[in-house]
Each structure stands twice: as C-alpha cells, then as structure tokens.
Amino acid sequence: MTTAPWRDPALPAAARVDDLLSRMTLEEKTAQLYGVWVGAATDGDGVAPLQSEMAADYDYDELINHGLGQLTRSYGTAPVDPALGAQALASAQRRIAAAGRFGIPAVAHEECLAGFTAWGATAYPVPLAWGATFDPGLVEEMARRIGHDLRAAGVHQGLAPVLDVVRDPRWGRVEETIGEDPYLVGTIGTAYVRGLESAGVIATLKHFAGYASSAGARNLAPVRAGVREFADVTLPPFEMALREGGARSVMAAYTDTDGIPASADPALLTGLLREEWGFTGTVVADYFGIAFLQTLHRVAGSPAEAAHAALTAGIDVELPSLNCYGRPLLEAVRTGEVPESLVDRAARRVLLQKCELGLLDEDWDPEPATALDLDSAANRDVAGRLAQESVVLLDNPDGLLPLAPDTRIAVVGPRAADALAMLGCYSFPSHVLPRHPEVPMGIDIPTVLDALRTELPDAKVTFAEGCGVSDPDASGFEEAVARASEADVCVAVLGDRAGLFGRGTSGEGCDVTDLRLPGVQGELLDRLVATGVPVVLVLLTGRPYALGRWQGRLGAVVQAFFPGEEGGPAVAGVLSGRVSPSGRLPVSVPREPGGQPWTYLQPPLGLAGEVSNLDPTPLYAFGHGRSYTTFAWEDFTGTTPGITTDGSCDLSLTVRNTGDRAGAEVVQLYLHDPVASVTRPDVRLIGYRRLELEPGAAARVTFRFHADLSAFTDRSGTRVVEPGALELRLAASSAEVRHTARLRLTGPVRPLGPDRRLRCETEVSPAE
Structure with a gap:
C-alpha cells in the first residue's frame, strides 16, 4: 500500500482518492461515513438531546478494523487534563490507523462555539456578544486562536459557527447566534470562519437551514418561514461564509420546513448548496439527526430508510455515532435498497477532506504538542x-x-x-x-x-x-x-x-x-x-x-x-x-414581554400603526449603544441623481470625537426601499464600520454601495435588483438616522446569480 498512487502527495487529491476508493470494500467505504463517541454516557441526558436513547450498540475493536470516519468529542465529553487528553487522542488515532488495511486515521471534531469546549480552555464571549462588537477583525483573531488550540490538541474539525438569524428571542439558543440581522450575522460569522480555517481547522456552518425560525420559539419545532424569508434572511449568512470565508463543512439542521426535514432535503443540501453555490466540502448530520428522520420526523420507517433519505439528500457523515450509516446501511446496500453509488459519493467527499488534512499521507504523525496551554495570556487578552x-x-x-x-x-x-x-x-x-x-x-x-x-x-x-x-x-x-x-x-x-x-x-x-x-x-x-x-x-x-x-x-x-x-x-x-x-445591540430590546416574535426587519404592516392598539416598537433599537464620549458626523457626501441596476456609488462622512476621552463609534448603513414588487423590511443593514478615535481625532469613512445590495427575492422566486427609488441611511442605530442619500436605480430588472456582491466595502482614511 505504501507505493500505491493514493499515498503519493504529488498527485492531485482527486486522483489519490479515486485510486483509494477503487481498492476499498463496501464495509471500508461506509466506515468513513460515521463517527464514534467513545466515553459518551448512556444514562441520563448527557451533553446531547436524547443521548441515552440513541446510544449505538457496537463492538469498537471490530468496528475500527474497517476504518473510521470521525471521533466525537474526545475533550468535550468529560473533564480531562488537556495534555493527557492529547496523548489519549493520539493513541486512539494510532490504534484506528493500525486496525484498518489502509492506515487512515479519523477526523477528530469538537465544539468550539465560544472557545474550545475542553477543560481548562479559554471561555470567550458567546456569539451574541461577538455581534455586539461590530468588529469582524477581532472575532477573526479570536477564531484563529481557537483554531490553533484545536490543532495543537489533535482536533481537525470545529462545530461552529452558528449562522442562524434570530427570529424570536424567546428561543433558547439566541445566545449562540450573532444577532437578528443577516448582514451582521454573515459578516461576523464569515470572520470567525476565516480565523478558524486559517489555523487549518475545518469550520462547520450550522444549522443549515432555518433552525432559528421554529414555531413558538420551541427548540426543534417545525419552521414557519416563507420562501422569501428563507431566501433573504435565513440563507445569506451561509452563502457569505462559504463564498468569502471558505468554510469546508456544513451541518444539516434538525428542523423541517413546510414538511421537509432539512436532513432529507436534496433541494437544500444538493441543489442549492452544491449545484447552485458550488460547495465541495462535507455535509455532516447534527447529532442523531439522521435517526430523528425515523423517530421524530417519521418520514422513514427504519434506520435503513433514514440512511437512504439522508444520503440521497446529501449528508455525508452521520454524527455523533452510527445509528443508521453502520449496519443498517450496509445491509440496505447489499439487498439493493440503497445504491452503492450514494455511499461512493459520500465516501469520496470525506476522503478528499482527509487528503486535504494530510491524513492520507504516509508520514502522517499524530504526536501531540509536548505542552498545551489552552488558556494562555494571549488568549485571555483577546x-x-x-x-x-x-x-x-x-x-x-x-x-x-x-x-x-x-x-x-x-x-x-x-x-x-x-x-x-x-x-x-x-x-x-x-x-x-x-x-x-x-x-x-x-x-x-x-x-x-x-x-x-x-x-x-x-x-x-x-x-x-x-x-x-x-x-x-x-x-x-x-x-x-x-x-x-x-x-x-x-x-x-x-x-x-x-x-x-x-x-x-x-x-x-x-x-x-x-x-x-x-x-x-x-x-x-x-x-x-x-x-x-x-x-x-x-x-x-x-x-x-x-x-x-x-x-x-x-x-x-x-x-x-x-x-x-x-x-x-x-x-x-x-x-x-x-x-x-x-x-451596539445585535438584537432589539423589547418594551413589553409579549408580542413576540418580532425583530427590526419588519415590512410596513409589522410596524406600529393605527390599525392595532399594540405597539411593537422596541425600547432600544437594533444597533443602539451609548458612549462616555461624543461624536460629530460631518461633511457628508453621497447625493447622486441615480445609478443603473448594475451600478455603484460612494457615500462618505467624517466622524470626529468631540469629547474628552477615547471611544469607538459604529457607523451603520441601512437601506430603505419605498416601493417594490413584494413587501420589504422598512430598513435593513447593508454595511457598517467601527471607528476607534482618540479625543479630538477624526476619520473619514467611505461606503461603496453596489446595486446588488438592494436585491431581494421577487414573486417568481428569483433574486433581482429592481429599478426605482432608494434611500441609503447612515445611522447610529436602525432608529437613529444621521444622514440620508436618495438615489434612483435605472435600467431593467436584473436577475442575480451566485456571483452577486454580498457586502458593502468600506474604506477609512485620515480626516483633514
């Protein structure tokens, strides 16, 4: 095997993997499609929903004879000294490699939402706090540090970030989200992805897609989102994190939308994700999500049927263990119920990722770092x-x-x-x-x-x-x-x-x-x-x-x-x-405890009006935040008679710290579309820039608006830029407008493809 083409690092990864797959038995290919959770509790609730009920029955020694796709949460299952944990993980990897014919180790994954979920590791602020910073650069620095700690500990894949957009703040997982605006979630989440991936760790986007739109704010409840809400609010952060961040994995959501569970939705996991967006990485199941197709969603009558549905949809890896992709899938392929081509497709994606990680190389070495400091002074500083x-x-x-x-x-x-x-x-x-x-x-x-x-x-x-x-x-x-x-x-x-x-x-x-x-x-x-x-x-x-x-x-x-x-x-x-x-607030703060769900992304009928005695206007608006100093917004330029539906224009202003102490101002750019073919949010964020200024200091910030940023999903389901009047509002919050630029888009309605512009570029220069 040492001289086989799949071992040759000089060959393209695709050629290596094709050669390897041609040598593998069905058992060896399916072994790459599941994880094993060593040490997971089988009594009580554990650290995952229905963990004890879903505990898989297998003989570990026999199992790894065919190889293994993933190792689940070696650090995040129980408290273990990081140095000892790294040695144990390295030992487990050697054992897995020695047991199989091809000597291929597993991908080790861990949670890393607010830091490496390991005993003694830095506990960073939660994602909702990242959103409050409006500082993608600092979030990227944090994620890079998390990634380096993961790699030093032998972990290859991190199950973060969460890119769900808050739709109802009663939902328990709001703390895991970045906020209620898709542009803020997308830009901050993309920064996290860049940081993690720059350290050589696979970032896993979750939960794809619609999880935060569950009915009644109940975890795992069915999603109540229309086509346009799904396209214009739910999906953009994922698209940005894939296109601009380079995330290499996506986790399918637990929920179902309009009766279709995400884990069994080929239109979502293959049609949109791969064929339209061009994603080439791996799709992993949320924990027990494939088995839930049978037990919770009831769209499958057996574990084998659940495996068939998930593989067909495009889920490559079952996590955290092997309820469906193990023995049930093997038997279903042997009897002809599941085409072996589906197994080949998923195994190829998994092995390509292992090739990228160096896990197919002959000189692969799991030896951990001699010392692990997961809560360093540099970490604590960030x-x-x-x-x-x-x-x-x-x-x-x-x-x-x-x-x-x-x-x-x-x-x-x-x-x-x-x-x-x-x-x-x-x-x-x-x-x-x-x-x-x-x-x-x-x-x-x-x-x-x-x-x-x-x-x-x-x-x-x-x-x-x-x-x-x-x-x-x-x-x-x-x-x-x-x-x-x-x-x-x-x-x-x-x-x-x-x-x-x-x-x-x-x-x-x-x-x-x-x-x-x-x-x-x-x-x-x-x-x-x-x-x-x-x-x-x-x-x-x-x-x-x-x-x-x-x-x-x-x-x-x-x-x-x-x-x-x-x-x-x-x-x-x-x-x-x-x-x-x-x-600055990444979510609105309500005035009254009822009246949910509500976020600032409301069309006119969602705002206060004479037709109802209930006023949903928040006490503190999205983007709001006070300071101990004062700022003047001066010398605004940006009035233009019009641009084409493929055009762009600049808006600039000078921000001056007029107080007696240093401080930071966050300049926010909102879009208001007075007339459109479908109802639109009254305002929505399309750009921002955080400026840190000493007393008396000033900076000039320029926003480069492109017409693509005004796009939305029309009645036919197509994302378009429509001609007509627009307002661009520079504001201190969604409710505190400082300057307005009115312009008109001219020309034809312009459909957009996957190459559309996703962000408003900004430039900061010294003010005169």
Missing part, C-alpha cells in the same frame, strides 16, 4: 478585548456612570458573585461540569463583584444576592433592600443561567414563553428602585429581556451577553470608566 467591546451601555440619562471612585456601592443580584454568570451553554463549565461537581472550574473567572472591588479599591462595596436566578423565593429581598438603602448607588446584577434542556434559563432547549426577567428578578428590581437610591442595572444574559417596566426609573442600564471569562473585569471597567463602552 477574550478581554472582545468582552470590553461587547458591553452595551443602553442608557445613562443623567451621567450616573462612570461611578465615583470612593462611593458607597451596594451590589445586589443573583448574577453578581457567580462565575458561571459569564458563560454560555456551550462553554465547558456550563456544558459538561454540571455532571462533575467535584471537578474545579479549570480557568479563572472573576465575578462582577470581585472585579468591581478590584476596579474601585477606595469604594465601600457591600453585597446581597437578593434572590436566585429562576426560583420563586423572595426571602432575600429584605437584606438586598437594606444594603441598597445604605449605599450611594445600587448595582443590580441580574440575568440568565446558561444550561441544557431546561436546566437553565438560556441555552439549548431552554426556551421561554415571554421576555420577562427570569424568576422573581423583576420584583427584586422593583424593590431596589423603590428605595430611591439610584440603580444601575447590569444584565448578564443570553437573550434580550423586556425593560419597558423600568423606563425612566433607572440611573443607567448596561447589557452584556455572556461575556466570557474576562467579562467581569470588562463590565467593572465600564462601571468605573476605565473602559469606554462601545458595544
């Missing part, structure tokens, strides 16, 4: 910068913030002194450690309380928890009120507890009926406000909550979306004034 940029100052009407350095501060609330308040559902401490209470956290996570005491050493800081996150016990109210009454200012730290499948108030399977603060936290806040002491509300959450009940009654409001291990110092830095807040 985590800290990302956390700082993600904190959103929602309100500070009377300048209560920053806090005076020698004031009396009562810190109150269930999130103030809990390190887990910083972490999302897919961080290792929240995801795995609840089943291992005897194991320490593995990383240092300062709380808001500890960080504030460090930040303001001359302040007198007292603390009372007040209540729990979600329990109804109000017995701690009196102590909390007493501490607040003795202080000059009260900092109320409220929010979510991340968890899995109902064990938290945010996270996978932790959906809610409305957007009230969890438990009795709202009642605690009422009691604190009633003391008359100024209250600073700090929210550490995985979703936005309705705050209209306290409008005009709070001294300041600070929002942080699970800001990671350095989130405590970041929040405390904003409270003290060391950090100038620069985050």
